[in-house]
Amino acid sequence: MKVTVAILDQDAAFRGVLLENLMKLADKNDLEMKITTFETLQELDRYEFSFDLLLMDTDYSGRLKDGIDWIRGQKYSGLYGSLIYVSDHEERVFEAVLTSPLAFVRKANLEEDLRKAIVKFTIKITNLPAMVVVPEGRRRYFIIPEDVMYFYSSGHYIEVTSPKGEITLIRGKLAELEKMFCGYGFLRVHTSYVVNLKYVSHVEKKKIIFSNKTSCYISDKFREYAWEKLGIYKYEKINDEGAD
Numbered sequence: 001m002k003v004t005v006a007i008l009d010q011d012a013a014f015r016g017v018l019l020e021n022l023m024k025l026a027d028k029n030d031l032e033m034k035i036t037t038f039e040t041l042q043e044l045d046r047y048e049f050s051f052d053l054l055l056m057d058t059d060y061s062g063r064l065k066d067g068i069d070w071i072r073g074q075k076y077s078g079l080y081g082s083l084i085y086v087s088d089h090e091e092r093v094f095e096a097v098l099t100s101p102l103a104f105v106r107k108a109n110l111e112e113d114l115r116k117a118i119v120k121f122t123i124k125i126t127n128l129p130a131m132v133v134v135p136e137g138r139r140r141y142f143i144i145p146e147d148v149m150y151f152y153s154s155g156h157y158i159e160v161t162s163p164k165g166e167i168t169l170i171r172g173k174l175a176e177l178e179k180m181f182c183g184y185g186f187l188r189v190h191t192s193y194v195v196n197l198k199y200v201s202h203v204e205k206k207k208i209i210f211s212n213k214t215s216c217y218i219s220d221k222f223r224e225y226a227w228e229k230l231g232i233y234k235y236e237k238i239n240d241e242g243a244d
Contacts, residue, residue: 001125005035006080008044008056014107015039018055018086021111025118041070044079050133050140053121054080055105058087058096068092071099078133078140082124084117086110132180136171145184149210150195151177163199163212189226190219203230 005022009015015037026033036051038044058067071083085096088107096104102124103117134141143160152159153174160168178188185197189208193216201211206223209215218226 001030002032002034003052003125004049005033005053005055006044006047006051007035007037008039008041008054009037009086010039010057012039017110018114021114022055022118025115029118029122031118031122049135050079050081052081052125053084053102054082055084055086058085058089058092068096068099077138078142081133082121084114084121086114130184132184134170134172134177134180141168141170145181145186145196146198148181148186148196149199149212150193150216151181151186152216153192165212165214187226187229189222190217191221193217197230200230203227 007015007018007022009018019035019037022033022035025031036047038047056067056071067087074080083099083101084103084105085093085101086105086107087096090106093104103113103120105113105117130145132143132145134143147162149161149163151174152161156171157169158172158174158177160170162168174188174192174194178186178194181194181196186194187197188194195208195210195216199211201209201213203209203218206218207215208218
């Protein structure tokens with residue numbers, strides 16, 4: 001399972017130690033971790049994307065507000081999915097609990113505490129439905145692929161259409177969503193459409209019919225690619241007679 005991870009710690013040497021331990025645990029737990037390290041809160045604050053897991057110390061430069069208090073301000077930001085404190089300030093564990101971390105890892109007992117924390121994280125994410133985090137500036141949308149029938153590009157906005165016909169507007173580029181969702185059974189069939197194959201009922205020449213009887217067209221630009229992926233590609237690439 002692919003996961004994105006952030007490490008935030010002022011100590012460069014310890015960041016390296018933590019990174020090494022995480023990579024070992026990733027292999028043992030069948031996780032493919034993409035890990036980004038940060039030295040300061042400001043660096044993390046400026047980062048454009050979110051993370052499935054954030055590991056961070058509780059204190060920075062002796063100022064308590066920079067650690068746990070900063071996390072309190074991030075509660076609804078969507079910056080991270082799960083939080084693990086990694087600290088040698090054990091006296092702050094009860095204060096840290098108020099920010100609902102997944103675990104509190106003691107630097108003095110790093111290997112054992114981190115092992116337990118990553119097992120806990122693995123159990124948590126394997127029990128959740130697949131979810132894709134879609135950034136929109138400082139805002140983030142958490143989208144479950146099976147809740148989307150198709151994406152439709154309309155100007156600078158994307159219409160996210162559910163199987164029930166409900167529409168959510170997000171600002172972005174269809175090409176970026178195509179990359180994010182291609183691993184979940186989504187297919188680009190038109191300059192304006194990326195569809196979820198789970199909800200494709202059948203195909204009529206150049207038209208895709210969804211399970212709720214709505215439809216969209218397969219454009220000439222994506223026709224060969226779409227038909228091949230749909231498993232109905234023909235040598236003649238569709239009998240064009242009457243197809244238009």
